[in-house]
Amino acid sequence: MSGSGPTASGSTSSWTPSARQVERLAYRRAQARRSVLIAVVSTVVILGGLVAGVVSSPGWERTRDTFFNWGVARDSFGDVLRGFWINVEVFTVSAVCMLTFGLLLALARTLKGPVFTPLRIVATVYVDVFRGLPLILVLLLVGFGVPGLRLQGVTNNPTVLGGLALVLTYSAYCSEVFRAGIESVHPSQRAAARSLGLSSSATMRFVVLPQAVRNVVPPLLNDIVALTKDSGLISILGAAIDSVRAAQIATAETYNFTPYVVAGVLFLALTIPLTRFTDAYSKRRGFLPMGGHL
Known part of the structure; x- marks a missing residue:
């Protein structure tokens, strides 16, 4: 007999997924990678836009010196x-x-x-x-x-x-x-x-x-x-x-x-x-x- 029963050596044959199961797993991994990529890109775009808006504001130089002065922070x-x-x-x-x-x-x-x-x-x-x-x-x-x-x-x-x-x-x-x-x-x-x-x-x-x-x-x-x-x-x-x-x-x-x-x-x-x-x-x-x- 063939299939998943014991072999002549006494071991059990390993299970192998079907082609449809392999396709589903590959699709899920692709979707997960796509979701991660979209999340990273959207986060970078939004945060980058906020940072760019703050840095390019007219009063940024004065705000940086007043609130984010490295020398004062160290002291x-x-x-x-x-x-x-x-x-x-x-x-x-x-x-x-x-x-x-x-x-x-x-x-x-x-x-x-x-x-x-x-x-x-x-x-x-x-x-x-x-x-x-x-x-x-x-x-x-x-x-x-x-x-x-x-x-x-x-x-x-x-x-x-x-x-x-x-x-x-x-x-x-x-x-x-x-x-x-x-x-x-x-x-x-x-x-x-x-x-x-x-x-x-x-x-x-x-x-x-x-x-x-x-x-x-x-x-x-x-x-x-x-x-x-x-x-x-x-x-x-x-x-x-x-x-x-x-x-x-x-x-x-x-x-x-x-x-x-x-x-x-x-x-x-x-x-x-x-x-x-x-x-x-x-x-x-x-x-x-x-x-x-x-």
Whole structure:
């Protein structure tokens, strides 16, 4: 017998695609190459047109010297980079505090029973207030209001107060994300856990929260990316020499805005990888279709 059965040597004959299958594969490869070529050409044409339009504008020479001066960038880079590490420290500590406090707020808002009504009301009012206030107002109120109280044992460090304002604002947004994740867990999960003898707190800890957190990781990562950018707003408190403040000082000394561009590039170097990681994680978890973006 001939075909795909075992040969005299005991091996199995390899499968060979039909002529029609070979033709289909070749067509698909040709279409893929054509799509890549079109994408590259269109991108080059559009970007080239934009660059040409900007470079050929009447004020390009002055704009280049004012915003993209290599000498000023080189001289101010060290100070801006040292200030940027302050932003990184504020962002890191604030992110941990934001997630922790936001989870506590979400748990407070999901407590059942009349005895917890005051706690639910306080948590709800807190979330409504800090979600409704602009971050810059919270920074001003905390950064200048807390020192004005002259409380014993309370720090007047503008960096700490700026981080506190970030935590107060972003924990309100974060709590709503956690609450949505908790409420997305099907009630049958709670019922099954209680039928096995778990208490309400154990059910929340071992059954509900693991599923809720896994469901809301992408929006939480988006909040962290936003927090990264807004950490630069602590510069409005004056004494905190972060990257934006350092750029402002360098700009005042040189009458050139290039230090702001340097600070922007440093923030991009941090936020773009975080954004791409969020996008990739969302695709892997199935939160976005292939090719989608947050």
